[in-house]
């Protein structure tokens with residue numbers, strides 16, 4: 001390669017590295033992030049398919065809609081001016097004493113109406129979050145809403161009956177979030193294979209359900225279940241990251257691996273028929289995908305170095321995709337026996353979720369995460385180290401007016417929850433990368449040195465031959481040239497005048513992250529003869545070259 005173009009490509013590489021280090025340093029410092037809240041309103045077709053289910057004497061049309069929306073607001077209003085004489089819901093007057101006839105308006109990060117298909121939902125609210133997870137953030141997407149509001153449809157795709165499998169092709173318009181996430185991960189890794197050959201990826205996943213406060217591994221049959229427990233990982237970057245001991249983890253490479261995993265999970269998940277949903281999920285399902293990005297060992301590395309790199313040279317992100325069971329009213333679902341027991345366990349854990357949200361949004365000291373398995377598992381994602389999105393599923397029909405209103409009120413509270421997300425990069429690796437970048441900058445600065453101090457190779461204790469050398473050495477050793485005291489000095493202060501020309505404010509890096517021009521100006525030889533003498537004395541005998 002010609003010298004000029006080699007220099008240009010080294011400079012470009014250095015600039016790229018520096019940008020990456022700066023970006024990582026910024027990302028690794030935790031920043032508060034609000035939980036994002038999107039609302040998805042499903043079409044009223046489900047109720048309209050079987051209107052005979054509803055009492056003919058309700059005094060209102062149960063399948064008429066009571067919700068209007070635009071891309072960021074939802075308005076819910078009981079049509080007409082008077083409160084109905086009959087309501088399927090518990091209360092004619094919603095909590096807070098407001099009359100049903102008053103419209104209630106809510107603002108959200110995104111509102112996705114009937115016309116928005118699965119692809120639009122994904123592209124608008126999920127894809128940007130997963131993109132960040134691929135940079136090393138933890139992420140969580142969870143669907144919340146009353147029974148039959150479209151949570152499983154959103155996560156997996158249409159469920160056509162017990163035992164049927166959700167669509168497996170990410171290009172199918174019905175395909176839900178899980179396989180679209182899979183496709184995004186697979187494509188990201190394929191692109192990195194072309195553009196960043198120094199990296200390699202390892203992806204694995206577990207899938208569990210929380211059924212009546214018990215944890216079940218969805219990747220193995222009932223007879224192969226182990227005792228699953230939620231534990232804290234003291235080796236994690238926070239020392240408190242949660243993991244499930246005893247759970248099956250599958251490695252994932254191709255899209256087919258992901259769809260096999262999804263199908264196995266849906267087959268094992270507990271579902272049951274209720275009056276409101278033929279295939280109602282009776283449990284909360286948590287799919288956790290762990291992505292590890294590692295730097296490959298480089299040619300010429302010793303085994304020890306390669307081991308160090310394997311241990312520290314990685315970024316890890318965890319993505320939770322959660323399909324919650326829906327809240328339900330026993331009189332609407334017609335639940336009895338097991339279904340009734342399931343319904344009350346679901347409502348109980350959702351009420352624990354409500355308590356956690358209340359505590360987080362009112363600055364209460366104790367957040368009752370441990371009151372249920374669901375909230376304990378979500379503790380990473382609500383108020384912790386994660387980028388979190390709640391997709392609030394809402395039914396627009398009048399028969400569900402009260403449930404939709406309370407769901408929207410809940411979503412409004414969730415909007416106030418703040419997380420502290422940071423890139424999960426190994427701290428040692430981060431330090432190494434920053435130091436590598438500094439070494440590159442120093443080498444570049446030294447190559448500009450014209451006084452000879454940078455290139456002279458003294459043997460034994462170094463003797464300064466001139467006052468200028470003494471100043472340079474004093475700076476190089478971190479000795480404060482004016483007071484003669486040792487100090488930990490940043491590198492940009494340790495260079496002589498010709499390494500960082502004062503006129504242009506120093507190197508690009510020092511101009512950005514380093515000193516202000518007056519700080520960057522090293523003490524100049526000959527400025528003050530008396531001072532030079534003092535420093536010369538103070539550094540003589542102290543200096544040895546290592």
Ligand SMILES: Nc1ncnc2c1ncn2[C@@H]1O[C@H](COP(=O)(O)OP(=O)(O)OP(=O)(O)O)[C@@H](O)[C@H]1O
Pocket residue numbers: 041042043046145146147148149150151152153154158159277279280281282324325326327393
């Ligand atoms: N956006 C949508 N477009 C078309 N059909 C939908 C949509 N959302 C949901 N449905 C249909 O509504 C019905 C209920 O949806 P789903 O089973 O996903 O609800 P759910 O909230 O998961 O219910 P549960 O809490 O009882 O499990 C299904 O028949 C589903 O196919």
